[in-house]
Amino acid sequence: MNLKRTTKDSSEKKSKKKFFKRKSFYLFLGLFLGITIVVSLYQTSVYFSTDESCMMCHVHPHVEESWKLSSHVNNGSGVKVHCVDCHLPPKSHTWDHYTAKAKLGIRDVWGYLTKDSTDFDWERMSELDYAVTYIPNESCKECHQNLFPQGISDDAITAHLYYEENEKKLNLQCISCHLDVGHHNPNYVHGKMAGVPGFGGSSNSAAPDTSAYFKTATPITKFENFDEQIPGTPLSFKMVAIDGGSFKMGSTDKEPFHKEDEAPVRNVTLSPFYMAEVEITWDLYWAFYANTMSEGRTPPEMVFANNNNPNVDAISGPTPPFGFPDQGWGGGDRPAITMTHYAAETFCQWLSKKTGKKYRLPTEAEWEYAARGGTETPYFFPGNPKDFSDQGFWRKFFDADTEGISSFVIYNKNSKNKTQEPSTVKANPFGLKNMLGNVMEYCADKYDAQAYSKRGENVTNPISTEGTEWVVRGGNYTSDAADVRSAARDYTKHDTWLKTDPQQPKSIWWYSDIRGIGFRVVCESNI
Missing domain, CATH: 3.90.1580.10 (paralog of FGE (formylglycine-generating enzyme))
Structure with a gap:
């Protein structure tokens, strides 16, 4: 009786041991495969973030030449800006970055396989209204956290200050004025914001109306409250x-x-x-x-x-x-x-x-x-x-x-x-x-x-x-x-x-x- 029970217990222990070994093996295998898949996906993601991979689909006849001549690559800082730095939300916006990457990747591959690049309107794609849809403003801000670097011109300072204070009202993006920074265009005229005080406007817009600007300061003839007028500006204060x-x-x-x-x-x-x-x-x-x-x-x-x-x-x-x-x-x-x-x-x-x-x-x-x-x-x-x-x-x-x-x-x-x-x-x-x-x-x-x-x-x-x-x-x-x-x-x-x-x-x-x-x-x- 005891011998049978001992034999049965021994058999159960061996069975449990085999079960745990199998379970451990499958767990290890699953973990290994999971890590392999994650690493593979990451490496694939890294590869498809390179400039070379972008150019596989983007077959613009001048894309590589214009990109290498742009100020984002050809500059005195020694910093090279890559395709994904401009065309994807920054990595600090993790979810937005990778979802945008997946969407654009699928669309680009589909276009590469089903469309003829000779039918593309390259000039149209270089215009501002097309560019603003593919240049997230957050990416510009990620790199250009200082809008007032050394050597900036007075006009640019005034424009950047005005942009900073009125960004939402203007509904403009950085690319609206800086269209040529990513792809060089020798005929591009740098954008100007219409209505910026002291900055004028674009070539197609009139200079600010100064008729309402104060010509003189407020005269004081008796001791009472007054609104001070600042000559040369439309500003006053109490x-x-x-x-x-x-x-x-x-x-x-x-x-x-x-x-x-x-x-x-x-x-x-x-x-x-x-x-x-x-x-x-x-x-x-x-x-x-x-x-x-x-x-x-x-x-x-x-x-x-x-x-x-x-x-x-x-x-x-x-x-x-x-x-x-x-x-x-x-x-x-x-x-x-x-x-x-x-x-x-x-x-x-x-x-x-x-x-x-x-x-x-x-x-x-x-x-x-x-x-x-x-x-x-x-x-x-x-x-x-x-x-x-x-x-x-x-x-x-x-x-x-x-x-x-x-x-x-x-x-x-x-x-x-x-x-x-x-x-x-x-x-x-x-x-x-x-x-x-x-x-x-x-x-x-x-x-x-x-x-x-x-x-x-x-x-x-x-x-x-x-x-x-x-x-x-x-x-x-x-x-x-x-x-x-x-x-x-x-x-x-x-x-x-x-x-x-x-x-x-x-x-x-x-x-x-x-x-x-x-x-x-x-x-x-x-x-």
Whole structure:
């Protein structure tokens, strides 16, 4: 009995062993075949991504010759652009890349087998309306991430800026102007965008109508709000008259989130001044840029020497930015961002010459006086910073209140992680928008943590001139409610904000590592 059971158990073990061996073999075989198929498909895909494989089907009589003569191959960079780099979505768009590859491959093979190439209308296929269907714009952007390379012409800078700001509205692709970059055409005339300010238009379109451009700046005869007109442009912006007066600058330790550099509170008296209703917009900043842009990468010492020379009328403005200074958020009325303090000061210098008035950055005292709008509370609207802030123990259990602040401030709770247009918030009691939040704003003062303690208890028109960094005020779209209080102070981090700038020397015009920085202007009153 035991012998039979033992024999049976032994037989079952052998059977199971054979089963597992078979299963392991088939599993290994399946895995091997699967890997082989994947590798084969990949190698096939790689092969059919070569220029030679493309030319097997694309039998245009001049395709190889024109491609090798194009600027994408025949250039000084040493970089060779292949067929698939232009004609397929970039590999970073994995699904789009491989599905487009499969569709085009099947269509090309079918055409090669069933059609006679002598019947093809090669000239028709070289025209723009045909080309735009086979050149994904994402592929152009994949390689040309910097639209403002060294050596770019002034006309091209203006056109690229206009394209960047109006891409969706224009419904244009890169190939619309650069049709000859992939296949050389000696008779091609480089495209121009009609209606681009300062750039003219295509050979078939009229130059921009300048009849509505302002001829003179706005004259001031009395101290009141006015709309400043910028001569030579169709642009204007509102300046708010701020009556002079006295206020308590800073905060006490009784104010929630008070910091040491906000004390001691001082009685400050200011002369009347005008302040821009909103932060300087991209429309205004690009007008300045187009009017003053520097050639190439102008050495900083040459720029400083030119702009500080009273005998030189022309102002050297920004060099081309590296990348997209608007972060792809859009231009128009959004606040201009990422410019340096020096660039903001140069804008004021340009605006002063254009209008005949004295424009400059606000002093820190002027900024806080304007931001408070006559109030002495943490914000110019009702509310306790503790209720609005995400800081504190109780925020682990209860959400911060957003109702009382969101109508007046663009901050981390309502910004959608980008700047917003000024129309999205209400003005403060002085009629100024976005004094708190949206973007940090440059002041004319150097930052000094002990600035208030170094002044007397009563002071008139103060300004700090010693320090290595500049004061910035108001917080930005990423700020917590605690950091957008009227008294909250901050300062530039110049080296940190330029950390990833690849240029040498680093730019004096554009920051590479800060987004939420901008400025508004004040105008001195002579009334």
